[in-house]
Amino acid sequence: MLCVCIQLMAQQKDKRNQVSCIELLLQSTKGKPTRSFEHTAEGTTQIRRQMEGNQDPFDIENQHIPLATCMRDELNKLSPQQPMVCCIYRVPDRLRRVNEKVYTPQVVSIGPLHHGKESLKAMEEHKKRYLQGFLTRTRVSLEEYVKKIKYHEAKLRSCYEESTKFNSDEFVRIILVDAAFIIELLLRCCRQHFNIIGLENDENDRILNKPWLIHYVAPDMQLLENQLPFFILEDLFDPDIITVSSNGKKLSMINLSYEFLTMTLELEGAEDSLQRISSSSSNPKVEHFLDFIRTLHLPILEESDQSNEGPSKSIMTTPCITKLHQAGVKFKLGSSRNLFDIRFNNGILEIPKLKIHDYTELTLRNLLAFEQCHCHNNYISDYVSLMDDFVNTEKMWSFF
Numbered sequence: 192m193l194c195v196c197i198q199l200m201a202q203q204k205d206k207r208n209q210v211s212c213i214e215l216l217l218q219s220t221k222g223k224p225t226r227s228f229e230h231t232a233e234g235t236t237q238i239r240r241q242m243e244g245n246q247d248p249f250d251i252e253n254q255h256i257p258l259a260t261c262m263r264d265e266l267n268k269l270s271p272q273q274p275m276v277c278c279i280y281r282v283p284d285r286l287r288r289v290n291e292k293v294y295t296p297q298v299v300s301i302g303p304l305h306h307g308k309e310s311l312k313a314m315e316e317h318k319k320r321y322l323q324g325f326l327t328r329t330r331v332s333l334e335e336y337v338k339k340i341k342y343h344e345a346k347l348r349s350c351y352e353e354s355t356k357f358n359s360d361e362f363v364r365i366i367l368v369d370a371a372f373i374i375e376l377l378l379r380c381c382r383q384h385f386n387i388i389g390l391e392n393d394e395n396d397r398i399l400n401k402p403w404l405i406h407y408v409a410p411d412m413q414l415l416e417n418q419l420p421f422f423i424l425e426d427l428f429d430p431d432i433i434t435v436s437s438n439g440k441k442l443s444m445i446n447l448s449y450e451f452l453t454m455t456l457e458l459e460g461a462e463d464s465l466q467r468i469s470s471s472s473s474n475p476k477v478e479h480f481l482d483f484i485r486t487l488h489l490p491i492l493e494e495s496d497q498s499n500e501g502p503s504k505s506i507m508t509t510p511c512i513t514k515l516h517q518a519g520v521k522f523k524l525g526s527s528r529n530l531f532d533i534r535f536n537n538g539i540l541e542i543p544k545l546k547i548h549d550y551t552e553l554t555l556r557n558l559l560a561f562e563q564c565h566c567h568n569n570y571i572s573d574y575v576s577l578m579d580d581f582v583n584t585e586k587m588w589s590f591f
Contacts, residue, residue: 278478279304279418280352280564286556293553294414294560298407301369301417303355303362317397318372325371328390329432336427340367343423350420350478352564369419370427373412373480377447378433380405384450385442388434409455410550415557415564418479445469448483457548461487461528478565485558489570490531509580515540530574545578 279302282294299314300306326333340347340363347366348355355362379399382390398404411417421444430442449465452458464487468477477483512522525532525541534541545551558571 276346276349277352278350278420278482278565280415280561282415282557282560283563286560286563290552290556293556294416296411296414296417298404299372299411299417301373301412301414302419303351303357303365304353304416306357306365315368318368320397321375322368322371324393325375328375329429336367336371337363339426340370340423343426347420347423366419366423370423373419373424374428374444376408377444377451380454381447381450384454385435385447387442390433405455409451410553412480413456413484413550413554413557415481415560418481421477421479421483443469445477445483448480449487452484452487456550456554457546458484458487464489464529481557481561484554485561485566485571488530490529509577511583512581515581531570533577 281304287294296305296308296311298311299318300308300311305311326336341359344359344363348362357365376398378387378390379393379396381387394400398408425444428444433442435442445465445468449458449461468483468486477486510518516522519538520535521539523539523541525534525543527541527543530543530545532543555571555575559575562569562572
């Protein structure tokens with residue numbers, strides 16, 4: 192039977208008949224070993240493709256060609272690579288598994304990554320009411336703001352590591368509602384501090400008139416996955432249409448954000464960093480709200496050492512407090528208000544005070560996740576590692 196099939200293949204000129212003969216060959220040799228292909232429909236399809244491309248199905252030397260051709264087609268279909276502007280990421284699973292709750296919004300979604308979740312839908316009406324108040328206060332048409340967001344849509348989408356499932360209109364709606372919500376929330380929370388005129392306390396405000404609620408909203412605004420790019424907040428915010436009393440304080444998204452953090456998260460000791468961020472001569476770019484928190488805590492060295500940015504090339508192991516104490520090291524509470532201003536002089540280790548509040552873990556874990564996803568200099572990660580080396584038992588806290 193094998194000889195008959197080989198003769199048939201030699202006599203047939205039509206490629207279709209050639210393929211049929213190969214199929215007959217496969218059927219006739221069922222159960223016998225073949226040189227290259229298994230007796231399956233897949234094998235028959237592969238032989239047909241090879242025959243149609245004038246390639247001998249048993250040409251062992253050229254068996255790599257179909258795979259290389261397929262891979263080349265996939266590479267040619269890749270879209271052009273865009274500049275790296277992403278700054279909002281999904282938290283890596285290896286970090287999320289440790290404590291998922293500190294990375295997940297509990298009350299409000301900000302941006303597209305958690306939008307539409309059933310547990311967060313209750314806040315959507317409140318956000319729309321804040322948008323309504325935003326439009327009334329600014330006296331700018333809704334159409335104008337939609338146009339602004341549409342103009343920045345491509346840039347906004349590129350800020351998110353994960354491509355969103357929302358179409359253009361849905362995406363623009365989410366960004367506009369959430370941006371107006373954040374701006375209005377910061378203005379209403381900080382109105383007394385900045386003596387903002389014409390922004391009276393609204394008795395129907397369902398957020399500020401429920402004191403417990405703002406303490407859930409504020410932590411949600413720190414989550415890495417729950418961010419808006421800061422540039423869109425600054426673009427929509429117009430300080431010229433906001434009247435403040437003559438106290439010399441300049442109103443900006445940076446100053447509003449700082450005051451909000453001071454009120455809700457007990458942030459302190461970052462005035463020098465705020466001045467540095469606000470300075471027109473050296474204005475480090477703020478990516479989003481979480482990045483703003485990180486930037487406020489960076490050492491001053493960050494500004495003068497930008498040319499040396501890059502991943503750490505060495506790993507040091509720090510002795511624990513017990514071993515340092517046994518070696519004669521003394522410990523002192525540092526007077527500096529910058530967490531990274533840790534000094535060792537004349538046998539004395541000075542460590543600045545770290546104030547612990549209910550959301551310290553949430554803040555630190557999201558800062559760690561952001562640094563690991565985005566930053567070259569991992570100051571927060573190094574600080575946490577150092578503290579972990581110092582204090583590996585509860586008893587060691589007594590040294591502080």
